[in-house]
Amino acid sequence: xxxxxxxxxxxxxxxxxxxxxxxxxxxxxxxxxxxxxxxxxxxxxxxxxxxxxxxxxxxxxxxxxxxxxxxxxxxxxxxxxxxxxxxxxxxxxxxxxxxxxxxxxxxxxxxxxxxxxxxxxxxxxxxxxxxxxxxxxxxxxxxxxxxxxxxxxxxxxxxxxxxxxxxxxxxxxxxxxxxxxxxxxxxxxxxxxxxxxxxxxxxxxxxxxxxxxxxxxxxxxxxxxxxxx
Amino acid sequence: xxxxxxxxxxxxxxxxxxxxxxxxxxxxxxxxxxxxxxxxxxxxxxxxxxxxxxxxxxxxxxxxxxxxxxxxxxxxxxxxxxxxxxxxxxxxxxxxxxxxxxxxxxxxxxxxxxxxxxxxxxxxxxxxxxxxxx
Numbered sequence: 001x002x003x004x005x006x007x008x009x010x011x012x013x014x015x016x017x018x019x020x021x022x023x024x025x026x027x028x029x030x031x032x033x034x035x036x037x038x039x040x041x042x043x044x045x046x047x048x049x050x051x052x053x054x055x056x057x058x059x060x061x062x063x064x065x066x067x068x069x070x071x072x073x074x075x076x077x078x079x080x081x082x083x084x085x086x087x088x089x090x091x092x093x094x095x096x097x098x099x100x101x102x103x104x105x106x107x108x109x110x111x112x113x114x115x116x117x118x119x120x121x122x123x124x125x126x127x128x129x130x131x132x133x134x135x136x137x138x139x140x141x142x143x144x145x146x147x148x149x150x151x152x153x154x155x156x157x158x159x160x161x162x163x164x165x166x167x168x169x170x171x172x173x174x175x176x177x178x179x180x181x182x183x184x185x186x187x188x189x190x191x192x193x194x195x196x197x198x199x200x201x202x203x204x205x206x207x208x209x210x211x212x213x214x215x216x217x218x219x220x221x222x223x224x225x226x227x228x229x
Numbered sequence: 230x231x232x233x234x235x236x237x238x239x240x241x242x243x244x245x246x247x248x249x250x251x252x253x254x255x256x257x258x259x260x261x262x263x264x265x266x267x268x269x270x271x272x273x274x275x276x277x278x279x280x281x282x283x284x285x286x287x288x289x290x291x292x293x294x295x296x297x298x299x300x301x302x303x304x305x306x307x308x309x310x311x312x313x314x315x316x317x318x319x320x321x322x323x324x325x326x327x328x329x330x331x332x333x334x335x336x337x338x339x340x341x342x343x344x345x346x347x348x349x350x351x352x353x354x355x356x357x358x359x360x361x362x363x
Contacts, residue, residue: 030341038339039332052339059332065325073329077336173325 004034009104009159010083014070015091016041019050021204026054028097029089037077038091039070068177072170079165086165090156092205099197103159106193113164114185114192116150117157122196128206141223142179148186150194154178157197164190176224234276241273 011033015022022038029036036056040048042064051058059073071088078086085107087100095117103115120139124132135154142153158181160168167188172180185192230238245266252262275282275298282294291297 042328052337053341054339055341056339057336058339059336061328061332063324063328065328069325069329073332076329077333080333171322173321 006082006084008034009085009087009100010035010037010078010081011100012071012074012078012086012088013038013056013091014041014067014074014088015039015043015047015051016064016067016070017043017045018047018091019043019045021093022047022050022091023053025089025091025093025095026051026056030054030056032097033100035078035081035083037074039074039077041065041067041070066173066177067175068170068180069173071177075160075165075168075170079162083165084162085159086162087159088156093202094199094205095157096198096200099157099195100159102197103157103195106195107159107161111191112193113161113190115159116152116192116194117155117197118150118152118194119155119197119199120151121194123198124201125198126201126206127199128201131201142182146179146182146186148182148192150182150192152194153182155197155199164188230277237276238273241269241276245269245273 011029013025013029013036015038018025026036026038034055036054038051038054038056038058040051040058040060042061048058048060057077059077061070061073074088075086085104087103089095089100099117099122103117106112106115119127135152139151139153143149146153164185167190168181168184170177170180248262248266248269252259252266279294282297286292286294286297289297291300
């Protein structure tokens with residue numbers, strides 16, 4: 001591993017069917033960070049090819065396994081290359097690159113092992129009403145079942161120290177991975193803080209986003225994932 | 230004997246012959262096979278002699294033989310369902326694990342220059358080290 005790989009933070013981007021939109025996400029990331037890992041979760045479009053146009057590590061799942069699985073793959077890869085700071089980052093352009101430093105700050109100051117982004121503490125731009133309601137429900141459910149006190153349980157923007165990341169093992173491949181991560185943070189007694197971040201709902205991400213029926217399915221997966229753990 | 234008994238007993242006899250032959254051939258899955266043979270024998274006995282089931286039912290305090298069969302079937306089905314689901318979950322985990330290993334081993338470095346990276350850039354950074362294995 002090179003010095004840069006060890007010193008600089010690793011940005012982990014799980015991606016599925018992001019296509020050309022991935023460029024908008026990767027470009028600003030690559031400008032600031034040398035260690036970016038994109039895990040293509042078995043996309044059937046040009047996600048993989050688009051990723052390879054950028055100075056990033058590109059991994060590809062041969063079959064689609066879910067966002068949780070893609071995240072764990074990225075974590076394993078980064079740790080193997082000596083990552084000391086790991087930041088998960090969504091591929092769909094909802095997150096702001098500037099927030100990465102805000103998440104790393106508490107880790108560097110030694111105040112926390114894990115930093116969790118929260119759009120409810122920060123800013124949610126263009127969030128549809130139904131989505132907000134649904135998310136609030138999910139937050140409530142996760143807070144009840146995971147007994148962890150966070151305001152935004154399904155935010156893909158998180159930062160981990162190397163030690164913290166090594167203590168986590170995502171086994172829930174699909175949507176339940178978010179609450180699984182929180183669960184493990186709690187049981188491993190990792191120190192966590194919430195950091196206000198900005199989440200921007202772009203027309204693209206909304207179009208791809210969940211309809212009511214999808215939303216119910218996600219909640220169902222949450223419950224089922226919880227029951228099986 | 231009723232037609233039903235003829236047909237089903239013949240089928241069971243066939244299954245038994247094949248399972249016993251397979252049992253003698255290889256040691257693999259011995260326990261499951263023995264269990265299957267036991268079940269087939271019990272089913273054959275119950276079909277050949279329905280009064281047997283009634284006798285068993287009386288002995289354990291359930292009124293009708295048909296009820297015993299029902300309860301046993303429901304119980305067996307539930308157990309099998311749980312067992313299969315557990316195996317499915319384990320299978321999914323294995324699949325993810327394999328997919329992950331392949332992904333990590335096949336890691337490539339993209340390049341700002343344009344499309345894709347060839348072998349020379351695959352290792353990234355200085356020194357040309359291979360993607361690291363855990």
